[in-house]
Amino acid sequence: MELLYPGFEAFVWTVGLLILTLQTFQNGIYIVQLFGAVPEFLRARRRSSRLREWWLLTSDVTPPVTLLVPGYNEQETIVESVRSLLTLQYPELEIIVVNDGSKDGTLQRLIEAFELSPLPKALPRRVGYKPVRGIYGTPRLPGLIVIDKENGGKADALNAALDVAKHPLVCSVDADSLLDSEALLRAVRPFIDEPEETVAVGGTIRVVNGSRVRAGQVEEVRAPRGWVELFQSVEYVRAFLMARMAWTRSRTVTIISGAFGVFNRHRLLQMGGYAHGTVGEDMELVVRMYRHASETGAPMRVWHVPDPVCWTEAPDSLKILARQRTRWQRGLCETLWRHRTMIGSPRYGSVGMSSMPQFLFFDVVSPVLEMVGLLLVPLCTLAGILSIEFFFAYCAVVFGFGISLSLGSFVLSEFVLRRHGRAVDLWWMGLGAIVENLGYRQLNSFWRVMGIWQFLKGKQGWGDMQRKGFQVRPNA
Secondary structure (H helix, E strand, O other): OOOOOOOHHHHHHHHHHHHHHHHHHHHHHHHHHHHHHHHHHHHHHHHOOHHHHHHHHHOOOOOOEEEEEEEOOOOOOHHHHHHHHHOOOOOOEEEEEEEEOOOOOHHHHHHHHHOOEEOOOOOOOOOOOOOEEEEEEEOOEEEEEEEEEOOOOHHHHHHHHHHHOOOOEEEEEOOOEEEOOOHHHHHOHHHHHOOOOEEEEEEEEEEOOOOEEEOOEEEEOOOOOOHHHHHHHHHHHHHHHHHHHHHHHHOOOOOOOOOEEEEEHHHHHHOOOOOOOOOOHHHHHHHHHHHHHHHHOOOOEEEEEEEEEEEEOOOOOHHHHHHHHHHHHHHHHHHHHHOHHHOOOHHHHHHHHHHHHHHHHHHHHHHHHHHHHHHHHHHHHHOOOOOHHHHHHHHHHHHHHHHHHHHHHHHHHHHHHOOOOOHHHHHHHHHHHHHOOOOHHHHHHHHHHHHHHHHHHOOOOOOOOOOOOOOEOOOO
16 A cells, blocks of 8 residues: 555544644534533523422513414414414513525415404515515404415524514424423523623424323323434433533524524514525524624624524435435525634624534534544455544444443433433434434534535525424314
């Protein structure tokens, strides 16, 4: 090998050591985030109490909220989702559902389920969105409004709902999601505690697959039975209950999931609403809010609160999951490119100096390096170029750290939230936290690389996301 390619062995060793060093550094940061999340969890537990929830439910200081629910081809879940929102414990609530030009029976199922009829309602047109075909409501549920409009994408649908909303806070909720009945009460606490600074709050997203649903509420939490859904369930725990709690501690929360996030309506309208031309409108919005605050001197604080839980239906096939993950990666790349001047700029504080560079390195550069390492290290070990000791060190970093982080996040989440009551579910989730590191996480890195490639090619659109609906128990 050395005779044919002089210096090749030295090159492989250099690349291998670089990949090993960078992945060790990355996993070290994740461990710091895991331990950094612990005090935030404890602080969140101290703030949370049944007495305070009762006070929020009856107090005049609890701000009214409008729920923004965009939906496209959601006929399998839309009725149950709206029923879930109608059961929320909240003193003053408005629900605006947007049918974004669905090709299935989404609108008809809403009309039939809630006995809707056309409403005469003027549109302020304070933000841009596609033409509205009709607005529906019912005297039986005066807080429920359904907007039927031409298809324009999720951001466009959210803008239509934002334009019609009347309350000072708005909460974006995916149409395929369910909220715990106390979720909104818990999510608005930072707006009450720090009203001048708080502009956005995100909650925890959990996978509903396998759980029992009745009357729009998750009645019994169970671990998903399928491996694909199980791995996603573990992944959501790690993402929402480790990284985002650590970001809250360092005041660098730059992602609020589109499935559940509460925002100051005035600030959104001031910034022109949700951005068009991106599939990552949730992250782009928060990053743009930080940019606006830094450039104008406006006060700004974004929170992640662990106990308001939103339940979402996860894809149950690798084909659909691949579409979702490549789309997420395209959205990340689009946001980083749109706001590239923030990366490494002291003007934007810890977000510009820490959060944005971490996204660039951990979520764009690192997946490419991981794919190179997964191909290069085993092949070069078999060829005798890399030592067996190096191979075991690489596996310890790639797999050992991953398993430790997944198990640590799961244990921490159960300590704080205590969602799984059955021992079999705890064991099954624990097994998933181990097994997902032996193929699934590497597959995710491959999808991220594909998402980067699609971004570079300029691909647009969401792709088809098929829904099967929730596992609903009929009312007794």
